[in-house]
Amino acid sequence: MGTKAYFMIKTAREAGGEGYEEALKALEAMPEVESIESVSGDYDHVARIHAPKSVVSVANKILENEWIKHLEVFKVETDEPNPFLEEVCAIPAGESIRSCAQCGMCSASCPNIDKMDYSPRKIIALIRAGRRHEALSSNTMWVCASCYLCTVRCPNDVKITEMMHALECLAVDRDLASSRTATPTMYQLFVDSIKKNGRVHELGFMIRFYLKTNPFAAIKMAPVALQLLRHGRMPLRARKIKGTDQIKAILDRAQVLGGAR
Amino acid sequence: MRYYPFFPGCSLGATAVAYGDSVKAVAGPLEMELIELEDWNCCGSTPYGSTDEPEAVCIAARNLALAEKTGLDLVTPCSACYTTLQNANHNIQTYPDLKDRVNDALGAAGLEYGGKVRVRHLAEVIFTDIGLEAIESKVVNKLTGLKVAPYYGCQLVRPHRGFDDPEHPQTLDRLITSLGAEAVPFPLKSRCCGGSLIIPEPNLALGLIHQILDSATANGAECIITPCPLCQTNLDAYQGMVNARFKTRYEIPILFFTQLIGLAFGIDPKALGLDKGAVSAKRVLDPYLAVAK
Ligand code: SF4
Ligand code: SF4
Numbered sequence: 001m002g003t004k005a006y007f008m009i010k011t012a013r014e015a016g017g018e019g020y021e022e023a024l025k026a027l028e029a030m031p032e033v034e035s036i037e038s039v040s041g042d043y044d045h046v047a048r049i050h051a052p053k054s055v056v057s058v059a060n061k062i063l064e065n066e067w068i069k070h071l072e073v074f075k076v077e078t079d080e081p082n083p084f085l086e087e088v089c090a091i092p093a094g095e096s097i098r099s100c101a102q103c104g105m106c107s108a109s110c111p112n113i114d115k116m117d118y119s120p121r122k123i124i125a126l127i128r129a130g131r132r133h134e135a136l137s138s139n140t141m142w143v144c145a146s147c148y149l150c151t152v153r154c155p156n157d158v159k160i161t162e163m164m165h166a167l168e169c170l171a172v173d174r175d176l177a178s179s180r181t182a183t184p185t186m187y188q189l190f191v192d193s194i195k196k197n198g199r200v201h202e203l204g205f206m207i208r209f210y211l212k213t214n215p216f217a218a219i220k221m222a223p224v225a226l227q228l229l230r231h232g233r234m235p236l237r238a239r240k241i242k243g244t245d246q247i248k249a250i251l252d253r254a255q256v257l258g259g260a261r
Numbered sequence: 262m263r264y265y266p267f268f269p270g271c272s273l274g275a276t277a278v279a280y281g282d283s284v285k286a287v288a289g290p291l292e293m294e295l296i297e298l299e300d301w302n303c304c305g306s307t308p309y310g311s312t313d314e315p316e317a318v319c320i321a322a323r324n325l326a327l328a329e330k331t332g333l334d335l336v337t338p339c340s341a342c343y344t345t346l347q348n349a350n351h352n353i354q355t356y357p358d359l360k361d362r363v364n365d366a367l368g369a370a371g372l373e374y375g376g377k378v379r380v381r382h383l384a385e386v387i388f389t390d391i392g393l394e395a396i397e398s399k400v401v402n403k404l405t406g407l408k409v410a411p412y413y414g415c416q417l418v419r420p421h422r423g424f425d426d427p428e429h430p431q432t433l434d435r436l437i438t439s440l441g442a443e444a445v446p447f448p449l450k451s452r453c454c455g456g457s458l459i460i461p462e463p464n465l466a467l468g469l470i471h472q473i474l475d476s477a478t479a480n481g482a483e484c485i486i487t488p489c490p491l492c493q494t495n496l497d498a499y500q501g502m503v504n505a506r507f508k509t510r511y512e513i514p515i516l517f518f519t520q521l522i523g524l525a526f527g528i529d530p531k532a533l534g535l536d537k538g539a540v541s542a543k544r545v546l547d548p549y550l551a552v553a554k
Binding site for chain 2: 202206
């Protein structure tokens with residue numbers, strides 16, 4: 001048990017010189033260093049560390065050396081079992097959250113961050129720390145509008161939006177979906193509409209939504225609905241596809257097969 | 262003539278009928294034949310994928326299986342359908358175990374998906390397969406002087422990259438110019454309108470819509486065009502609520518990009534569904550209609 005981390009190390013003297021050799025030897029001699037790889041670029045070595053107590057104490061031990069110029073800790077993860085992390089990683093593209101560097105670009109890009117309990121970056125940190133309840137009961141994923149701005153900006157190709165969808169599914173599955181947002185209810189009614197007709201009947205599911213959540217809000221929304229109705233944009237009747245029995249057969253089978261990818 | 266299996270998506274029969282009408286009206290002049298996918302079902306959209314992911318991918322895959330039988334690319338005009346179908350397609354193609362599971366489920370309905378379909382957005386098809394030159398050659402009613410803000414929204418350009426920049430797209434801008442109109446600078450052109458969160462989180466979405474309307478009008482736009490049914494409904498049908506909440510007086514028509522193309526092609530405005538906007542397009546477009554006749 002303990003913590004695993006990667007250290008990016010720059011030695012004091014030019015790469016290839018004495019400092020480089022000295023560093024390599026000293027690092028190899030440290031019991032906490034599991035493996036070491038020499039690299040070129042801004043750093044000279046990448047060391048994989050297994051810190052039984054704390055990553056900081058190992059870093060400090062290295063920083064005492066004369067040959068050290070710069071050390072950066074990168075990708076800290078505990079090696080204690082983290083079933084929550086495994087669950088998130090099991091969804092398609094979910095494993096990408098392992099490469100998050102906690103840079104905060106996602107949070108800085110999110111248009112809805114001021115409405116979130118935890119920022120996208122923070123949610124990833126919570127998952128990696130195994131804090132299931134905090135993550136799944138938060139409202140964060142339910143106010144994500146799937147705009148994918150975070151995803152295209154992430155320097156490490158983390159599929160943040162897909163992760164948000166996965167968190168929503170896990171929250172529903174564990175009955176932890178936040179009650180401070182009406183999104184889970186709306187999503188569920190939307191799904192029910194598809195299951196029943198094969199297509200979404202907007203008017204039907206909206207009426208059910210307002211009745212279930214806040215009938216007073218329906219009064220505020222009525223002008224919008226009436227206007228759509230008047231312009232022939234809100235059919236009164238649901239359209240059913242011919243293959244609703246196909247939908248049912250597919251879903252029944254999908255349920256038996258279950259989740260993990 | 263080019264042939265495409267067509268996946269209209271649920272909105273085209275409801276809030277976005279005008280999109281459906283105008284797509285139909287311009288398809289002929291653009292020499293495309295869009296053949297509606299037989300008995301397609303809802304793609305599942307974000308709500309399904311956020312409720313039960315294993316079920317959602319199978320729901321989307323039924324459409325992919327139906328499309329695969331045609332042997333052609335599947336085209337959808339809806340940005341949300343595009344992203345949902347494309348995500349499912351991508352995951353099925355990437356993870357063999359997921360593909361097996363999906364096929365096991367599809368098998369219960371006598372269907373099978375081999376992973377061969379290419380999902381494309383109608384806007385991308387019009388820009389790449391047909392091309393701006395061909396569009397320009399069909400213009401009989403140049404929209405000279407009309408100031409248009411090109412609103413791309415999110416899911417046409419993100420996360421699936423390829424045909425345009427994910428943050429600073431240009432294709433709609435170029436389309437506007439080729440129709441003789443003027444594309445105004447529009448910094449928020451690919452920002453989020455809140456999508457379906459307008460229903461459960463109206464405060465959040467109204468704020469986003471307000472910012473987008475502000476960005477377009479501040480740059481002198483007389484109308485906004487979009488290739489997304491959700492964006493159109495949010496910006497159009499909820500404009501009144503934005504005005505009430507933020508004490509603003511927006512009255513800017515929100516058109517589908519195909520409506521603008523049709524207008525420049527001299528097609529009858531009714532056939533383009535131009536009378537279906539919650540915000541009337543009459544005042545802004547009347548000068549251009551006169552020429553059309
Ligand atoms: S932008 Fe990517 S790497 Fe940076 S914090 Fe967000 S998910 Fe992590
Ligand atoms: S996809 Fe969701 S989390 Fe990412 S920037 Fe958009 S709203 Fe925020």
